Amino acid sequence: MPLVSAKEILDDANKKNYAVGAFNINDMEFLKAIFSAAESEKAPIIIAASEGAIKYAGAEMLYAMTKTMADKSKIPVALHLDHGSNLNSVLIAIKAGFTSVMIDASHYLFEENLKITKQVVNICKPLGISVEAELGRLKGIEDNVSVADRDAVLINPAEAKDFVESSGIDFLAPAIGTSHGAFKFKGEAKLDFERLKKVKELTHIPLVLHGASSVPERASKKFEEFGGDLKGAKGVPFDVLKEAIKYGINKVNTDTDLRIAFLAKVRESFATDKSQIDPRKIFGPAMEYVTDVIKERMKILGCSGKA
Numbered sequence: 001m002p003l004v005s006a007k008e009i010l011d012d013a014n015k016k017n018y019a020v021g022a023f024n025i026n027d028m029e030f031l032k033a034i035f036s037a038a039e040s041e042k043a044p045i046i047i048a049a050s051e052g053a054i055k056y057a058g059a060e061m062l063y064a065m066t067k068t069m070a071d072k073s074k075i076p077v078a079l080h081l082d083h084g085s086n087l088n089s090v091l092i093a094i095k096a097g098f099t100s101v102m103i104d105a106s107h108y109l110f111e112e113n114l115k116i117t118k119q120v121v122n123i124c125k126p127l128g129i130s131v132e133a134e135l136g137r138l139k140g141i142e143d144n145v146s147v148a149d150r151d152a153v154l155i156n157p158a159e160a161k162d163f164v165e166s167s168g169i170d171f172l173a174p175a176i177g178t179s180h181g182a183f184k185f186k187g188e189a190k191l192d193f194e195r196l197k198k199v200k201e202l203t204h205i206p207l208v209l210h211g212a213s214s215v216p217e218r219a220s221k222k223f224e225e226f227g228g229d230l231k232g233a234k235g236v237p238f239d240v241l242k243e244a245i246k247y248g249i250n251k252v253n254t255d256t257d258l259r260i261a262f263l264a265k266v267r268e269s270f271a272t273d274k275s276q277i278d279p280r281k282i283f284g285p286a287m288e289y290v291t292d293v294i295k296e297r298m299k300i301l302g303c304s305g306k307a
């Protein structure tokens with residue numbers, strides 16, 4: 001079916017208290033892996049493309065591939081700009097046909113973030129394109145940080161209420177202690193659930209967990225078994241993820257897990273099939289492995305069977 005807006009997908013998740021995966025793509029292989037998991041789990045999906053992905057593959061290419069896959073499918077699919085840093089990136093995505101955008105002006109002060117976000121909402125709302133914004137900074141919280149340090153980095157629930165009401169955004173990414181990449185926590189995984197609960201109570205809109213990858217053991221083990229070194233990488237454990245969903249997370253952004261899974265399998269193929277010169281024989285199994293990792297994740301998120 002035609003692409004839908006992420007709002008359509010996330011409003012249902014919010015109402016029924018589950019989360020949908022937003023999976024990052026840069027190429028056809030990841031896209032096909034995501035679709036294959038979604039079809040087999042009957043799960044709605046949000047395909048996320050960052051400015052880096054657009055630089056790598058082109059917005060038109062990413063749109064055309066995603067639309068082609070969605071048209072052949074009965075699964076609800078949104079194409080979302082991940083971490084758009086300015087109005088120009090948003091316009092590039094809209095022009096290409098994206099159905100949802102994130103404007104990430106969270107590095108600015110509150111008023112400036114709100115001003116830029118409002119401009120994006122004003123452009124997107126009439127077009128039926130959904131808008132995500134971010135408050136706070138995505139930075140891990142160490143055990144020994146002071147309350148003042150926490151307040152400086154993590155979302156302020158009262159500000160969140162004001163921001164959501166004044167901007168008219170469709171969903172919000174609150175900083176509650178996760179960070180992007182494979183090294184999220186030095187010790188035990190820690191998220192600020194009290195803050196998350198307050199933000200949900202005060203806003204009621206779908207909330208987004210960035211930096212949500214779990215670095216699942218099966219993929220990280222394989223990665224290291226075949227010569228890789230993840231240097232003690234640590235993600236958000238599945239049980240912590242489930243708790244976050246219980247308290248109001250409805251969109252779970254996942255990039256790192258897919259990267260590790262794909263390259264773990266590529267490493268295995270390189271190590272075990274040394275004379276292979278057909279890239280399809282390397283990428284094919286890697287895609288299937290990414291699909292397995294995504295299917296496992298969809299079950300954790302609770303979106304399996306929701307399409």
Ligand code: PGH
Nearest residue numbers: 181210211212213255256
């Ligand atoms: C993410 C992905 N994309 O916007 O937030 O985070 O690095 O944890 O996959 P990960």
Ligand code: CA
Nearest residue numbers: 104106107134
């Ligand atoms: Ca940010």
Ligand code: ZN
Nearest residue numbers: 180210211253
């Ligand atoms: Zn992110």
